[in-house]
Amino acid sequence: MRIGLVLLSLLLAAGCGEARSSAVPSPSSKSHHAFRVGGQFDAQVFGSRLAARQHGWPGPRMPVAPPPRNIDCRQLKCVALTFDDGPGDNTGHVLDTLAAHRARATFFMLGQMVTDGTRDFVRRMVSEGHELGNHSWDHPSLVGLSEGALRRELQRTQDVVQQVAGVRMHVMRPPYGSTNHEVEAMAKEEGLAQIMWDVDTLDWRDRNPGLVAKRSAEAKPGDIVLMHDIHPTTVEALPRLLDELDRKKFTYVTVSELIGSLTPGKAYHNG
The missing domain is CATH 3.20.20.370 (Glycoside hydrolase/deacetylase)
Structure with a gap:
């Protein structure tokens, strides 16, 4: 947890202007769960998403592909x-x-x-x-x-x-x-x-x-x-x-x- 907070501080210091404008949550905020993996704060996830926002790309949500299909092209055209x-x-x-x-x-x-x-x-x-x-x-x-x-x-x-x-x-x-x-x-x-x-x-x-x-x-x-x-x-x-x-x-x-x-x-x- 202490390591995650240190990394968070560094990330916010590096991109504080963007972080404020994008309302990136702090570890103590109610939306902190968006950056949790297995119930723990994940600094790597937070960092990648912050970097994505700083480059103008979408924030936390990525598209989810449908499950693989079972198709046998030996039987189908x-x-x-x-x-x-x-x-x-x-x-x-x-x-x-x-x-x-x-x-x-x-x-x-x-x-x-x-x-x-x-x-x-x-x-x-x-x-x-x-x-x-x-x-x-x-x-x-x-x-x-x-x-x-x-x-x-x-x-x-x-x-x-x-x-x-x-x-x-x-x-x-x-x-x-x-x-x-x-x-x-x-x-x-x-x-x-x-x-x-x-x-x-x-x-x-x-x-x-x-x-x-x-x-x-x-x-x-x-x-x-x-x-x-x-x-x-x-x-x-x-x-x-x-x-x-x-x-x-x-x-x-x-x-x-x-x-x-x-x-x-x-x-x-x-x-």
């Missing part, structure tokens, strides 16, 4: 819908449409896109059972980067997503699908399996909702479908393609649900 390059202004509409179809997906996010304006989308993804994936910090081709630059691209994105949503990601998609032995080794070091794709909707090139829906609907059981949640035309195509996949009796799963046990560094796709 499974398809993994994936969305790259977000979160962006359109991500909320994508989440709304997926929720209407009780569909789960995987979002491969750029670290620089996780901002004050989009962090709630990331938190919502977790609470609605979607999977979060690392797509680098700012979308360079990872092949040819120095070891340090490659590590920063992955680590910074890991860190910002964990800070915002409390999730440590286990899958990544290299920008442009460009990978080599160095990327594989760094992904392994960061605990990230590489996820490629089987169906490329080319929604980044052809901003045509009809084409995007048609290409997506050609998915076969076990396929991973590539889309981008940053394009309004993809948002427009999504209800149409889900209606068609519903008609074909597909089950929408995350990539981890589709593949099962994942090996960090290894590249996966259905083909």
Whole structure:
């Protein structure tokens, strides 16, 4: 208890202006229970939450993911819908449409896109059972980067997503699908399996909702479908393609649900 109080005093001294404006409770306040673990004051929990507030991120509450599902893709027609390059202004509409179809997906996010304006989308993804994936910090081709630059691209994105949503990601998609032995080794070091794709909707090139829906609907059981949640035309195509996949009796799963046990560094796709 004495150690916790000392750490508390140091933390408040370091960020006293923010602490006052955020009304961070003291150990003697009635809300002190928010920083208790097993009935004891936990200085580490208090410190991490204070640091989060000082950086502008949400305070104590982190999203809670639903329990894991027991899905056998050997028996069901499974398809993994994936969305790259977000979160962006359109991500909320994508989440709304997926929720209407009780569909789960995987979002491969750029670290620089996780901002004050989009962090709630990331938190919502977790609470609605979607999977979060690392797509680098700012979308360079990872092949040819120095070891340090490659590590920063992955680590910074890991860190910002964990800070915002409390999730440590286990899958990544290299920008442009460009990978080599160095990327594989760094992904392994960061605990990230590489996820490629089987169906490329080319929604980044052809901003045509009809084409995007048609290409997506050609998915076969076990396929991973590539889309981008940053394009309004993809948002427009999504209800149409889900209606068609519903008609074909597909089950929408995350990539981890589709593949099962994942090996960090290894590249996966259905083909």
